[in-house]
Amino acid sequence: MAAWGALDNDIVSIINHYRNRADCENNFDEIKNQWGWGGYVTKDMARCRMLARMVALVYNWWTLYVRLSNPDSHKESITSRPLLMSSIGKLTHSGNQKKIKLTSQHRWMYKIAKLQSELCDFFDSIKSIAPQLNPINAWCRILTKAVSKFLKKGQVITMQPLIRSG
Known part of the structure; x- marks a missing residue:
C-alpha cells in the first residue's frame, strides 16, 4: 500500500512536469509557426542570424505589449494580433x-478599449514621473506591471547594476 501512495505522488509530479514542459514548448511553437521563425532559405548565415534576431525582437516587444495590456493571462499571437490589431487609427x-x-x-471592442485605456493610463503615470526616473527604474516599473501575475502582492522588480572588480 505504501508503494501506491508514492506512485500517486509521482503521477501528480509527472503531470506537473509535463504541463510545465508543454507551456515552455508553446512559446517555441508560437515563434516558429506564428512569427515565421521556421527557418530561412539562404546560405548566408549573417542574413539568417539578422532575420532571426529581428523576429525574436518583434516577438519580445509584442509579448511585452500584450502582457502589459492584460497581465493576468498569456495570449498567443494567433489570438492577440487579431484582437489588438483589428482597429483603424486616425492621428489628429x-x-x-x-x-x-x-x-x-x-466583437470585443469594449474590452479592448478598456485594456488600451488602462495601458495608456499606466504609461501616462510613468511619463508624469519620468524625469525623476533613470532608464533602469522606468524599465523596472514596466516589467513589474507586465509580470505582476507572477509576483507576490506588493513585490517590485529591481535591477542592481553589475559592478565588475578590476
Whole structure:
C-alpha cells in the first residue's frame, strides 16, 4: 500500500512536469509557426542570424505589449494580433497635442478599449514621473506591471547594476 501512495505522488509530479514542459514548448511553437521563425532559405548565415534576431525582437516587444495590456493571462499571437490589431487609427493634431482615435469592429471592442485605456493610463503615470526616473527604474516599473501575475502582492522588480572588480 505504501508503494501506491508514492506512485500517486509521482503521477501528480509527472503531470506537473509535463504541463510545465508543454507551456515552455508553446512559446517555441508560437515563434516558429506564428512569427515565421521556421527557418530561412539562404546560405548566408549573417542574413539568417539578422532575420532571426529581428523576429525574436518583434516577438519580445509584442509579448511585452500584450502582457502589459492584460497581465493576468498569456495570449498567443494567433489570438492577440487579431484582437489588438483589428482597429483603424486616425492621428489628429490639435494645438500642441497629438491624439490617436481608434475605431474597432471587433466583437470585443469594449474590452479592448478598456485594456488600451488602462495601458495608456499606466504609461501616462510613468511619463508624469519620468524625469525623476533613470532608464533602469522606468524599465523596472514596466516589467513589474507586465509580470505582476507572477509576483507576490506588493513585490517590485529591481535591477542592481553589475559592478565588475578590476
